[in-house]
Amino acid sequence: MAIALAVFGLGCLVVLAFAVGRFPVSPGDFAKVIWDWLSGGTSEVPATVQTVILNVRGPRILAAIVVGAALAGAGAAYQSLFRNPLVSPDILGVSSGAALGAVLGIFFSLDVVFIQGLAFIGGLAAVATAYFIASRMRGHDPILVLVLAGVVIGALLGAGVALIKYLADPYNQLPAITYWLLGSLAAATRADFLSVLPAAAIGIAVLWLLRWRISVLALGDDEAASVGVETGRIRVAVIAAATLMTAAVVSISGIIGWVGLLIPHFARLMVGPDFTRLFPVTALLGAAFMLSVDTVARTAGRIELPLGVLTAVIGTPLFLWLLATARRSWQ
């Protein structure tokens, strides 16, 4: 029921997102263009409208959906895994690692593809390092050590980002770096969308397949193991999948906070903590949220608003409201 509702809501948002903007598109034109694109026929709709739908708004809308679903889905997985509702996808240093990778790419004036690749590798490397450090430290609570290692690695990588900003050329590179760090989908192309799709799809598929085990892991390691879960291996698989999807989408969108923290809370309020229901609802809500925010970002002002700023402005009051009224989400 909640899933059907979320799918319907997302569908309406997509149509709305295509319609609004500097170049308005009527739902009729939208339907015609999509139909002609699917059937391969020539269209009587003006070429500019076709371009707007297929090459400008289409990729951006699809990118927003993938980014939102991946960030929120990864956030839900991390929260269940670490049994902590305040955990988000950047907890293990994914975002900082990706940021350092991308910033390095911009600093060395690399091609966009390489910048994305570096962001991706940086994110994965940060988590791998945190995991390696945590696995070397025996005799402590493994989850606590992992999270602390992630935070520390994140802080170190943040210093690296600051250093490169300091060294960067203030006229060309610094604006580009700042722009990336604030998050945006303005430059998302069809190729961008297609390049992150496989990694995001693999991550989502793994989390979906392991959905019941992830639910059980919320019991705590001892109890999950005592009912038959290979806790260590499942944790590695879930971290790898969630990191893969986070790093992939961050490489095209830049840093966008709050989605992975906030959306799982709302989903949990709607359908409870059982991951088999929580995950699909979280992913759909995340997609809808990201699409709404991105639509606002490109239509609200005369210039594009940075996504990271918008999600923070929307996210902070929402989260405080949650904190004050809806303790149900985690107690």
Added chain:
Amino acid sequence: MKLEARNLGYGYRGHVVGRGANLGLSAGEVVCILGPNGGGKTTLFRTLLGLIPPIEGQVLIEGMDLHASPRATIARLVGYVPQAHLGYFPFSVQDVVLMGRTAHLSPFAVPSRRDRELAAAAIERVGLAHLVDAVYTRISGGERQLALIARALAQATPLLVMDEPTASLDFGNQVHVLETVAKLAGEGIGVLISTHDPDQTFQCADRVVLVHRGSVTDIGPPEEGLDATRLRELYGIEVQISTVEVAGRPRRVCIPAAVGKQSAIFSRE
């Protein structure tokens, strides 16, 4: 069906808690573990369940090395009832009990209708049918403990390990849990249970095992092995063991000999 510890040393890396433990649990018997706080009962249990590796010796289940077995295999043979805690997310009682079925599911599977029915039956068995949809984190400590027992029942294992299942319960629920334990043993399930109350060994135990200062001693049936000397060694207090008639049958009870109220009465006389 048998769970067996052979010359088991248990503890954590760099910290040996106990050595030379020999211990067996067979189907249909209740083995009660007694020991003071901090005596290493929980560490022993975690080793017996395969959650931490033994320092030396072996834990065998049906003759197999427990620590070399996959988790799912162990979980189909031994169920675990931990001390009730609050949990982290607001799962329903039904969800928590359903998690006991995980041992019987392949890694990518979700519980089937049959699993749900078995979970519902387990909830019914511990008398929580009215709380199926209640939120686990918001029921009482005693109800949570019963829900965890239901989870172990849903797991449908021939052996159960229960870590102080009566610790957080009121008087009535303690008796209720002990009755459940006796009933399970009657149905052929082997139960290893730890407790703080030596009286409980007289109520349900076939054998008593003392865990104290790093040693594990099987003293046999409580009526034969558990006396005032043992209890003094274990808890450092004087205990008088008396026999009273309960429902027409003799039952032994442990009474602390030097409790303030009693001496107050004496001094008045």
